[in-house]
Structure formats: structure tokens, C-alpha cells
Amino acid sequence: MVNTVLNIAIHYRKWVYWGLLLLTLIFVAQLPKIQIDTDPENMLNAANPERVFHNQAKATFAMHDTIVVGVVNQQSIYNPQTLSALVDVTEYAMSIEGVVQADLMSLANVDNISQAQPGTIRFEWMMKSAPSDLAGAQRIREQAERLPLLRNTLVSGDGKAAALYVPIVDKNQSYAIARDLKAHIASLGSQDEWHITGLPVAEDRFGYEMFVQMGISAPLAGLTIFLLLWVFFRNIPFVLPAMIVAMATVLITMGALIGMGFTVHIMSSMIAIFLMPIAVVDSVHILSEFADRHKPGQQASHTIRQVMGHLFTPMLFTSVTSTVGFLSLMLTPIPPVQIFGAFVGSGIMLAFVLTVIFVPAYLSGLNDHTLSRLLEKLPKEQDSKLTPALRKLGKLAGSHAKLWLLGFAALFALSVYGISLININDNPVRWFKADHELRIADSVLNQHFAGTYDAFLVLTDTNNLSHEAIQAIAGIAGEKQMSDATRTWLRQQAGILEQDDDLSALLMAIDDKSFELSNDTDIALLATLQADVESLSSQAKRFLSPSVLDYISQLQVHLQSSGLVGKSNSLADVVKTVNRELRSGTETDFVLPSSANGVAQTLLQYQSSHRPGDLWHFVTPNYRQSLVWLQLTSGDNQDMTAVVELVERYIQDHPLPDGLQLNWAGKAYLNVVWQQEMVAGMLDSLLGAFVIVLVMMVLLFRSLAFGILAMLPLTLTISLIYGLIGWLGKDYDMPIAVLSSLTLGLSVDFAIHFIERLRATWAEHKDWQQTLALMFEEPARAISRNAIVIAMGFTPLLFAPLVPYVTVGVFLASIMAISALVTLVMLPSLATLVRSWLFKS
Structure with missing residues (x-):
């Protein structure tokens, strides 16, 4: 196979050049179609039950993604200037296209609910226009602090902050809308502090900065790698094929991703920066050995055949194992991670194919004169700065083998303990650095308010009273005195009810039908049915029941007392507020009415307000579902x-009322769901890939002993990296989870090259000390160079403003350094102890 590939590369060089250029241009043409997606909701499959329910709940209760704008005055926001600015920003926000005007909330467009006289309630605008003096501002403070739905939501308890909730139609517009709001606020010349935050803003802002980062990090990684290769080989033409292969690999892979219609998520945005260093690994091995082997006057094609004869098999297996490591991510239930794994894995194999065809074609095309000039400029390998250090490392690794292995065992034990300390956690707002304006806004506003993060408890009545109504219809339709036409109509209504489960619609239909009939018997029978259905309809409106609302209220009290929830808002709060004003207007009447009719009366009054639609954010019109809005200060x-x-424990101790079912919705909850799936999926993929790679190692070396030996460095490296994460207290988040695949792939790459060359060198010399000494010449240099190239290739990420990129940069550089060092120390130490067993044949 290798000879066939080399013959194509050497004899059809121009075809190789033009073919690579054409292929690259075809895929580059797809890049302008790029679509960015940073919505964490898309970390879950579209059919995921929690995601489906979340979207159903949003539609049912008309909930929208919301931008939170906060104004802070260290003295008090209750002054004419601050309140005037708040009114201005509210009016401007309502004029922005994409904002849901009816649901926008601020002091400037909500009602003050007060008592006109006993039994009569007054709804008037809280602050349609800003007050002109401090006395007017103070009145607004007194009114706002009496209303539980506003306190610590629209105004802070300390009186130093006010908030504006801006619901938006499309969360992908959140960054643009936030930018417009920021520009308008800047034009006001306000002396107050203004902050803009919210998960939609964080996610969309991340998409914008991610796009910028993609355009900066990948070219910088390429430049860093190019400079490193120049330092190693001191000749630009000599390192060009490695850079051409890397750039072509990145462009073709990203073009394929975008051309196939996949959006660029936070994970797939890292494909380019992952592939750029990995794609040069094989080229570095080829260039390194070519520089060692080539002699003046020798044909380049002859040298490249020798080099490829040595390196083709280990390069093939290292590429396959790296690919397996990334393709294992497709076992996770997280779509963006699956896409990331699929395209990085495919990109690695593409890089291998391009390397074994293009690099030999390029090197063999150099004429003798040009090649001689190149080799004159190449630094002698024995004079490399790496060589003395590697020789010393080789001597250390070959001596005191037992002591080394004891140290590795202790390190492994410490790593396992560190893994037990890992905290699984993520938060999209923390994807930005601590000094980012979004992080500052998040911190400031969550200090003043009950929380800018949302979660929703959705309570659903599962009692099927429609079934009883259908039985009642069947009973009436069975009366012999009823006319056939009415009986047929009733059976049609039963079918409609079974499908729609809407007793209110049935009552309206019965009422309309009664006016159409002239048969007194049919009219009387429908009247009986109507009375039965009305009774069932009243029972079906579970969230008019004082006992059910009291359960919700007690749950809210428990959540508030825990300190985990900043505040909760529910239908019970609406009912209590209106009931207080209908009665005495004092806190003693801030209670639930004693009957369902009393509850219904308060809600009827509330619908006379300027914002009657707000009621349907907390309950459905048939009163069969209700929502509790939780505000959290942490995401x-x-x-x-x-x-x-906490909620689960409360329900265990205080069971839900009969027939009620509780479910969760909200972005904060969905983030928990996808991270739990990611952790389980990553573990499954890592274990599956580990087993597959072990089998591949045994097949490659045709030896169980060498197969196990090859797996030891990556086992220690993975354990050490994740143990370090636990010891440092770094959260196990999305970027950290993906690093295991890279660790598995590249750590075993180093082991494959080391063991393959170790066996070949031993077979040639049959002297262990000489074998070890030779292993720490060109083979160790090639491994070290690769580790340095890959590690340095990720260093541009360290300067990114986005924490996930910095995390990847730091840990990947650490992984490369550790895995190379472990390979170069552990393998010779262990092989020294068991060489008689390893080489017994």
C-alpha cells in the first residue's frame, strides 16, 4: 500500500498539487454560508423530553427570552433624574423591532394595585411619567414596595436599583437589541450605573465574540506553528509542506461542516484550532527523519521512500487511534459534541491522507541543487538544543526504573483522589472573563435583585374529567326520547371533547345548540347535561382551589427560606395581592380567599388592570396548569x-395534591439536563474508545504485552489531567469534558511511535543500553517536537477573552507536555524492568 501511495505522489506531483488546490477551493467556497449557534438549548436533541416540555411551557404561558437592563444609584434610584431616565429607556425599548411590547416590564409600564374603597380595587399606572420632585419619587417607592410581584424583581429591596425586563421574539437578536439599548443609554448622559445582562445576551454575545475569536486564533496558531518549525529546521521551503497540509485540512474540514448545513456551535468553533496543530504531527515526523537520513547527492525520492517505509504504519495507526478518540464523542447524546467529534476525527484522517501524498510529492520534487542548499541550512540534528536534554532524560529513564514506576504509581493514586474532588458545573455567563462587562453586570444586578436567572415550576392537573363528561354525554344520548339528530350531534361532541379536552368549549356548544332546538325533550335533556358538565368544569379548574394555591404558597415559603432561591412569583401572589386590596388594604388580608369563587373574583378583578395578559403567564385559561417563576442569583x-x-425533598415530605404533576422548565434547568447527559455520555465514549484503542494496539504490535504497554502513558496522563482539575477546583464544564478524547488520541500516538521504533532498534542491535541511547536521539526528538508544536499551537487561545478557549489552551498545552514526558520516561522504565518478557521471542 505504501509503495502505491508513494508512486502516485512521486510520479504525479503536478496532479497532486492541482488536485489539492482544487479540492481546497471547492470547500473554501462554502465558508461564506457560515451560521453561528451558541444556544445551550441545542446541546440537547430536539426530541429530548425535557427540551420538548420546556418549549411547550414557553408556548403555553407565553414566556419569552428576556434581556435584563438594570440601573443602579448608590444613594437611591427614587429621584426624578434616575426615574426619568428609566422612563426614557422603557419607551425606547418598546420601539425596538423584535421586542415583545405587551410583556415588557418596568416601573414605567406596570400597574399600582390599590384600594379605592372597601370592596373596590383601583388599577393605575405606577409611573406613566417620571415624578418632578423627590416627594413624587418617594410615593412611587412606597407603592412599589407594597407589591410582592415588583419587590426585588423590578425594584431592589435596598432602593438602589431598578430593572427593566425586555422580552424578545428571537433570542438570536439579543446581542443586537442589547447593543441598541447600550447606545441609547450612553446618549442620555445619565450619571447612574447601567448594566445589561441575561442568558440570551450572554449566549448571543458569546456567538459574536466566538466568531471574532475563530478569525484570530486559527491564523495565530498557524503562525506559531510555522515559527516553531522554522526554529527546528531553519528553512522556510522545507517546512512549507507541513503548513500547506495543515491549512488545507482546516479549510476543507470547516468547508465541509458549513457546506453540509451544520451550524458553528461553541464546540465546532474549536475544530480549526484543534486541527491546525494536530495536522502537522505526521509532517514533523517525516521532516525530522528526512533531515536525519538524507545525504548530499542522494535522490530525494530515495530518501522519502526510506522514511515512509519506517513511518507509514505508525502514522496510520496514530491517525486511526486519534480519529477513534474523537469519533467516540459521537456516542454522547449531545448533538454539537457529536458534530465536533465527527469532523475533528474526519479531519485527522484527511490530514494523514494529505500528508502521505502531498509531503512526499513536495520533497521528491526538490532537485539536487536546491536540496543541497536546503540541507546546508538545516541545523544538524545532533546539535539540536533538544538533543542534550533528551539524552540526559534517557539516562534517567533507563536507570532507577523501580523508583520511577513507584513514583508513577503514587502519582496515579493522587490523581484518582483528585478525580473524586471534581465539581461538575457550568454557566454560560462564566464563559466570559471576570472583567468582562457581562460578568460585571451579572454580579452587580444579582447583588441587588432576587436574581436574573429563571427557572419555572409547572404544575399540571392530570385528572381526566373529560372522560366523565364523555360518559355523561353517552348517558344522555342513550335516552330513548331524544331525537336522532341531537343524539348524533352529541356523539360528535364526545369525539371532539376526547380530542381537545376542553370542557369550556363543550359548554358553549351545548348552550348554542339549546337555542337552535325546538324539541322540549331535547332541550330538557341538554339542560341536564349542561348542569353536569358545569359541575365537572368547576372541578377541573384546579388552580382556583384555595387548597391548591395554599400548597403552592407553602412551597414558595420553603424555597425562600432555603436561601437557594432569591424569589418566587406565582398565581397565589396575584390572588393575595388583589384580595388584600379588595378587603382592608392591610397586610392582615394578604391571604388567600376561603373559596374557589373568592379566588375567581380576585382574578376577574385583576383582568381589569392595564396588563390583564400577565395573568396567563401564571395560569392557563382553563386553570388546569400553573407556573411558578423562580428567580436565582446564580446560573x-x-x-x-x-x-x-430541594423541591424533590419537599414533595416527598409534603405530597402534591391529588392528581397534580410537577415538571421543570427554564434555561437554568435545561443547562443542568444537558450537562448531566454530557458527563454520562463522555464517560461512555471514553471507556468505549479506550477499549477500541487497546484492541488496535494489540493488533498493531501483534502482542498483548506491547498493547497494554502502549495504553499505560495515556491512562496516567488522563488520570493526572483530570486529577489536577479536581485538585485545582476547576469546574468540569463542556470544554474540559471534550479534552479526554484528545488526551486519548495523542497520548497513544506518542506511545505508538516510541514502541514501534523501540522494537525496530532492538531487532537491529540486540543491545538494551544501545537501544535506549538511540531511542533518545531522532525518535525522542520527533516526539518532543510534536509535543511542542501541538502545545504551542494552542497558546494563542490563552489570550482569548472567552474562558472556554483559555481553558482549552491551558489544558491542551498541559496534556501535550505531560503525555510526552510520561511516554519518554514511563515506557523505557517499564520496558527496562520487563524487557526479557517483552522481547522473549
């Missing part, structure tokens, strides 16, 4: 998980 998954567990 960390750990905190959301603690809230979920």
Missing part, C-alpha cells in the same frame, strides 16, 4: 441542581 448548574433536589 451555576450546581445551584440549580440544589434547587431541584
